[in-house]
Amino acid sequence: MFRRLVLIKLQLSAAVGSAVGLGNIWRFPYVAYDNGGGAFLIPYLFALLTAGIPLLIMEFTMGHKYRGSAPLSYARMNKKTEWIGWWQVAIAFVISTYYAVIIAWAMAYTYFAVGQQWGEDTGGFLMADYLKRVDIVNDAAIGSVGSIVPGVFIPLVLVWVITLGVLFKGVKKGIEVANRIFIPTLVVMFLIIVIRALTLEGASLGLETFFKPDWSEIMSPGVWVAAYGQIFFSLSIAFAIMITYSSYLPKKADINNNAFIAGFSNSSVELLAGFGVFATLGFMATQSGVGVDEVAAGGIGLAFVVFPQILNTFPGLNGLFGVLFFGSLVFAGLSSLISIVETFVAGVQEKFKVSRTKAVMIGGGLSALISILFATQGGLFFLDAADYFINTFGIALAGLVSVITISWFVKKLKPFQDHANATSDIRIGLWWRVCLGVVTPVVLGYMFIMNLIDNLK
Numbered sequence: 001m002f003r004r005l006v007l008i009k010l011q012l013s014a015a016v017g018s019a020v021g022l023g024n025i026w027r028f029p030y031v032a033y034d035n036g037g038g039a040f041l042i043p044y045l046f047a048l049l050t051a052g053i054p055l056l057i058m059e060f061t062m063g064h065k066y067r068g069s070a071p072l073s074y075a076r077m078n079k080k081t082e083w084i085g086w087w088q089v090a091i092a093f094v095i096s097t098y099y100a101v102i103i104a105w106a107m108a109y110t111y112f113a114v115g116q117q118w119g120e121d122t123g124g125f126l127m128a129d130y131l132k133r134v135d136i137v138n139d140a141a142i143g144s145v146g147s148i149v150p151g152v153f154i155p156l157v158l159v160w161v162i163t164l165g166v167l168f169k170g171v172k173k174g175i176e177v178a179n180r181i182f183i184p185t186l187v188v189m190f191l192i193i194v195i196r197a198l199t200l201e202g203a204s205l206g207l208e209t210f211f212k213p214d215w216s217e218i219m220s221p222g223v224w225v226a227a228y229g230q231i232f233f234s235l236s237i238a239f240a241i242m243i244t245y246s247s248y249l250p251k252k253a254d255i256n257n258n259a260f261i262a263g264f265s266n267s268s269v270e271l272l273a274g275f276g277v278f279a280t281l282g283f284m285a286t287q288s289g290v291g292v293d294e295v296a297a298g299g300i301g302l303a304f305v306v307f308p309q310i311l312n313t314f315p316g317l318n319g320l321f322g323v324l325f326f327g328s329l330v331f332a333g334l335s336s337l338i339s340i341v342e343t344f345v346a347g348v349q350e351k352f353k354v355s356r357t358k359a360v361m362i363g364g365g366l367s368a369l370i371s372i373l374f375a376t377q378g379g380l381f382f383l384d385a386a387d388y389f390i391n392t393f394g395i396a397l398a399g400l401v402s403v404i405t406i407s408w409f410v411k412k413l414k415p416f417q418d419h420a421n422a423t424s425d426i427r428i429g430l431w432w433r434v435c436l437g438v439v440t441p442v443v444l445g446y447m448f449i450m451n452l453i454d455n456l457k
Ligand code: PHE
Pocket: 018, 019, 020, 021, 022, 023, 024, 095, 233, 234, 235, 236, 237, 239, 241, 336, 337, 339, 340
């Protein structure tokens, strides 16, 4: 029994390391808030149970059964489907280029948090200034990339040195060791902040605002799109990653169990982040006399613009709180970035039969070079564009195509179900096949059409 638990824990650490990332701490709170608050949790849970966990089981099964990164696993399933794997690898590549930059921002702010180096007027500091430029750059587009933001360049180099350094060492010595350090560190830091946040004056006010369900939103398709988008991004599914990671799982690994644990732990971290962030916003609203709604309107900039402002008025130990907050973003982000880069490194390594060192140098090096573009003064414009491209053609379409292909064209759901059940205490059955073969394609298809219509408007 004990040995079995240890086994599960080790296998999980890589998947959880990939799942728990910037998406949980930086993205979830504002996405949930923007999409109906408490009411968002219904489509969110629906997406988790009917698409998130079922797809996780499917991807774990593919990697475990075919023993390869995404392109190789798809090729082994059916020669004609290899391209789906490469498509997912391409998406992972694009994500890696801007994901690294957000971690670099968090690293810079971890340092600036010592003694609140952003000063009294946080609206004029680095990220705030950078955000303001999006509108300007939108008009002038590529012409005004500007120079590299000085405070971000060194952290960006550091992010890449750590990530590529871990990847050079390989999966067992590099990735597993890194995750064994990063995840516990993250959990401890994060719990301290959330507990502190919940004991702040005004915390309940913030939580009320967060959870106040806006039921009028629940029927709006946009909210459902947001919920599915969040689940896919946050669980790292349809990005080739979970297939790659599970190809290293031991034969005896319990796939269904792993998928449920990974899915629920990821969502728990997400909910905790929501508590923490909104409790803190409640505190700020109480201090400044402004409504929580107004304070929360920060969107993407919530973490980098509103938080520094809050830290300025924090009752004691503000430096420590800031370091813990931005530091946990860094640790959460690094283990996810490592997984994203591993995806295309593994793909290249297997396809072209090159050494790991070469694959890391070529794949990782290229992504690192491109990421510099996002660290320029006009970089947020490109970040926005890349994120849009990924959400439209990445999440919806790649997910849709892979689910339909597997359920309806190569008809692998039944064999996959048997494969997953063979080593598991939890048995999946008809409901699993219906979720993947019917419910998910319908919702994803709808999402994709909505996205297109939105785009044509
Ligand atoms: N799941 C990670 C997060 O929540 C991000 C990620 C996306 C990782 C896609 C891998 C692939 O931040």
